[in-house]
Amino acid sequence: MMSDTPVEGRPAAGENPVVVRAAGAIPWRHNAGGLEVLLIHRPRYDDWSWPKGKLDNGETLHECASREIREEIGLDVPLGIPLPTTHYEVVAGLKSVHYWAMHVGPGDRIMPDGDEVDAVHWCSAEEARLLLSNRSDVEPLDALEEEDVRGALDTRPLILLRHAKAKPRGSWTKAEGDRTLAATGVRQAQAVGRLLSVWRPTRVVTSPWRRCVDTVLPYVRASRVKIKLKLSEDLTEHRHDRRPHKAAADVVRLFDKGKPSVICSHRPVLPTLLKQFSVYLEEGLEARLPSSDPYLAPGELLVFHVPVAGPPRVVALEQVRPFDD
Incomplete structure (x- = not known):
């Protein structure tokens, strides 16, 4: 050494x-x-x-x-x-x-x-x-x-996660909601699970489509803390196309619940979720949000640090990728 x-x-x-x-x-x-x-x-x-x-x-x-x-x-x-x-x-x-x-x-x-x-x-x-x-x-x-x-030290994390790499859309012949992770995505999901353990979210909100659920399950199964898992249809691509405000409402509920949380969804839904998160950002942080497609790589996440006390606000922001072999 x-x-x-x-x-x-x-x-x-x-x-x-x-x-x-x-x-x-x-x-x-x-x-x-x-x-x-x-x-x-x-x-x-x-x-x-x-x-x-x-x-x-x-x-x-x-x-x-x-x-x-x-x-x-x-x-x-x-x-x-x-x-x-x-x-x-x-x-x-x-x-x-x-x-x-x-x-x-x-x-x-x-x-x-x-x-x-x-x-x-x-x-x-x-x-x-x-x-x-x-x-x-x-x-x-x-x-x-x-x-x-300034009251920004004692915080809880709210984490926005894009699901891990899925099998190609064009080669999938079954229902879109059943599309599974690719072999690379399975490894990414394991890496995501290890990474999430750094912040230990106790509330997991995810699209019920399989590629999202399979991305968060390694963390849920390995966690040493009790996890509340919620499947939200509003985070699916199809529901979001018709009622994007419902997906945004899932972000609002993360702030209202007061728990360390992770929300997992799809690339087409990310702009709506990012726009809602931006409402809570302190001045100077908005420029650090991804602003162009694809916003986040598969398995990549954003950590929004929110003070435990006081009105909801984001005081720090991190964009993190899991280890990629």
């Missing part, structure tokens, strides 16, 4: 190609004294930092962050809003570390592995700035604190 210690005179991000990719999170909580964050101590480097680690083959950055937190400190909770990515030089070259916020509730246990991490320390953001060994780690902390101040 290469040392994470920065080399003096590191270039600005983007000047050199990234050769080491990593991901992690800033665990946070609220107590009577306000916002607290969790620092880890790594005995190998004798430093204080955020839990993180390098990307493994066959995983996305989101999955990497989630896995590394579980392995290093035993914390198994969903990822929150994205935070700034840091860049610094290591022996191998330029390293990027992608970060997310991670809310730690009263019942969530922290258990350092004793090897990579031998101690953890809850502290204020001010104290964390003094203790952090790598100065680049301050940037995501600053962003986390700013989001907390």
